[in-house]
Amino acid sequence: MSSDMSYTTEEIAKLLKISKLTVYDLIKKGELVSYRVGKQMRVDAADLEAYKQRTRAASTTDRPAVINEPLRSLSSAPMNGNRPIVITGHDIGLDILAKHMEKNIPGIRPLRSFVGSLDSLISMYRGESDIVSTHLLDGDTGEYNLPYIRTLLVGSSYLVVNLLFRNAGLYVKQGNPFGLKQWSDLSQPGLRFVNREKGSGARVLLDEQLRLHGIKPERLVGYDNEQINHLAVASKVASDEADVGVGIEKTASLVKQIEFIPLIRERYDLVMLKNANNHYWIQSLLQILQSDVFKQEFQSISGYDLSRTGEILFES
Secondary structure, X not given: OOOOOEEEHHHHHHHHOOOHHHHHHXXXXXXXXXXXXXXXXXXXXXXXXXXXXXXXXXXXXXXXXHXXXXXXHHHHXXXXXXXXXXXXXXXXXXXHHHHHHHHHXXXXXXXXXXXXXXXHHHXXXXXXXXXXXXXXXXXOOOXXXXXXXXXXXXXXXXXXXXXXXXXXXXXXXXXXXXXXOOHHHHHOOOOEEEEEOOOOHXXXXXXXXXXXXXXXXXXXXXXXXXXXXXXXXXXHHHOOOOOEEEEEHHHHOOOOOEEXXXXXXXXXXXXXXXXXXOHHHHHHHXXXXXXXXXXXXXXXXXXXXXXXXXXXXXXX
16 A cells, blocks of 8 residues: 555545445544545545554454444444444534433434535435434425425434524625625626535525526536535635625624625424334433423524424424
């Protein structure tokens, strides 16, 4: 293995015979050193070999060995006696949820995977995640999430529970120089756009609005300029690399030199498969979501509506 070689996350997953989500989790925890080239994460051959050596050395200790197993098998592979529960999505509310789960539900270890809404549902269909978050708008019905869930999880038994509501809309520069007020204004000539990646809820929201308003994506300068989260989109607008992008209100409060134009109230839900292995922690999770302690921690964050947090919206 040449020390000059480097690998993508897909190549690492194939070499180690694990899922991409597991690779991202290793990177997030600092166990696998990586760096970004454009939009792509890469791992040097030397760092991969160092990781493998550490894993071999740890095989005689009590360090969990499941890091070399496919993510879809984690439900049956305990880590230090605790079952991993993979939670997908980007919102900070999911980090708060994971913390409360770890504290209040014995026998589990929450793991965070930063995957967009559509890809999250696909990962659940593949058996690679346990709790997925989603905010996907069906433009024809105005309904959030359920049309996509019913399509992707056909044949499965699942539970859909509300986590929160939040405002989504446009990030613009201070003073809103283009006077943007509605989705149709995105057809203005001269606008420089910054987009989210395919599979994210924000990307689906934009594409649905473009379709409904008869705006062809190729007319948006910068439609292919993709960023991996709301903060990155807002930062591009703040640094004058773009004039407008789609995101949520909470992130706008974190970035200077931009304004937020609210255009839609989106429903952010959690989806869990119903089976014998999940029953015990799903009931505990519902209790956490409905508890005053959990909601009080959320109330310190601006831009969230918790009026239906913990409410079961659909059960198949």
